[in-house]
Amino acid sequence: MKDLIIEYLKEAITTEITESQKLLDQVNQNFVGAIEKLLSCNGKVVVTGVGKSGHVGSKMAATLASTGTPAFFMHADEALHGDSGMVEKEDIVIAISNSGETREVLALYPTLKEIGCFIISITSNPASTMARNSDLHLCIGKLKEADHLGLAPTTSSTATLILGDALAVALSRLRDFSSDNFALFHPGGALGKSLTGKEI
Numbered sequence: 001m002k003d004l005i006i007e008y009l010k011e012a013i014t015t016e017i018t019e020s021q022k023l024l025d026q027v028n029q030n031f032v033g034a035i036e037k038l039l040s041c042n043g044k045v046v047v048t049g050v051g052k053s054g055h056v057g058s059k060m061a062a063t064l065a066s067t068g069t070p071a072f073f074m075h076a077d078e079a080l081h082g083d084s085g086m087v088e089k090e091d092i093v094i095a096i097s098n099s100g101e102t103r104e105v106l107a108l109y110p111t112l113k114e115i116g117c118f119i120i121s122i123t124s125n126p127a128s129t130m131a132r133n134s135d136l137h138l139c140i141g142k143l144k145e146a147d148h149l150g151l152a153p154t155t156s157s158t159a160t161l162i163l164g165d166a167l168a169v170a171l172s173r174l175r176d177f178s179s180d181n182f183a184l185f186h187p188g189g190a191l192g193k194s195l196t197g198k199e200i
Contacts, residue, residue, distance in 0.1 A: 012146040012154070019143040019155040020162055026141050034120055034136055035170055038069065043090030043117075045071035048079060050104045052153035053096040053160065060094070060164030067172040068181060076104040084108065089116040097121070098140075098156045100128020109133055122160055138163065 038045060045064055049057040057073050064071035074083050076095075087093065093112055097105050100123030109130075112119055121134035124142050131137040140163060146154035187198070 015144060015146040016155050016158050019146075020159045022141055022143060023159050023162060026139050030136055030138055034138060035167065035174070037118060037120070037136065038092060038167070038171055039174060041090070041092050041118075043088055043092065045069055045092050045094060046074050046087055046117075047071060047094045047096065048074045048076045048105065048108065049096035050076045050102060052157045053098060053102070056157050056160045056164065057094070057096045059161060060096075060168070063165060063168045064171070067168045068175050068177040069168065069171050076102070076108050079108050079111075080104065084111050084115070087112065087115050087117055091117045093117050093119050095119060095121045095130060095134065096123075096160060097128075097130055098124050098153060098160070100125045100130040102130070106130060106133075122163060124156060 045061070047057040047061040047064075048054075054073075054075055061071040061073040072086075074086060079087075095105050095108075100121065106129055109119070118136075119134045120136045120138065121128075121130040122138045122140065123131055124140050125131060126137055126139045131139070140156065140159045143155045143159055144150065145152055145156060
């Protein structure tokens with residue numbers, strides 16, 4: 001049993017690492033365009049999604065915000081019930097869905113287009129409805145999931161998380177974001193104490 005447990009654990013880890021490396025092949029001019037657009041944004045970055053994509057989006061927004069790019073997460077379901085009022089024309093919306101066909105996110109598109117904000121979608125399918133109806137699309141590619149059924153969002157959500165981190169890091173470096181800037185936004189916890197010398 002112990003050997004089987006170790007085998008399953010290593011197999012899942014190996015699959016996620018190996019498949020996520022394929023994300024490197026997807027980096028193209030669309031990614032450059034996304035960074036340029038995000039750098040010139042006069043509003044906020046609004047990340048949206050549901051399910052596992054929503055959880056990833058929440059972390060993506062938090063990482064962007066803590067590294068110099070004003071951002072917040074807006075759950076697509078809540079956006080359909082009034083939260084879309086937080087979005088303004090100057091904002092950029094990053095919409096996440098592995099399939100690119102998530103009903104709740106697609107239902108939000110007419111409102112976003114009426115507002116007039118710029119939409120960047122992140123999906124695994126460049127021919128998806130979301131990709132075709134966005135101003136810019138970032139593709140993670142079709143990746144093998146780590147679970148034995150090939151169904152649970154595992155590798156695909158990991159790759160999306162990596163992409164979000166890459167966007168945040170690139171933007172932070174291009175903005176010359178410093179440790180002092182980081183300390184301003186992150187004064188709490190052990191990390192904040194190491195930067196400021198103060199404990200909150």
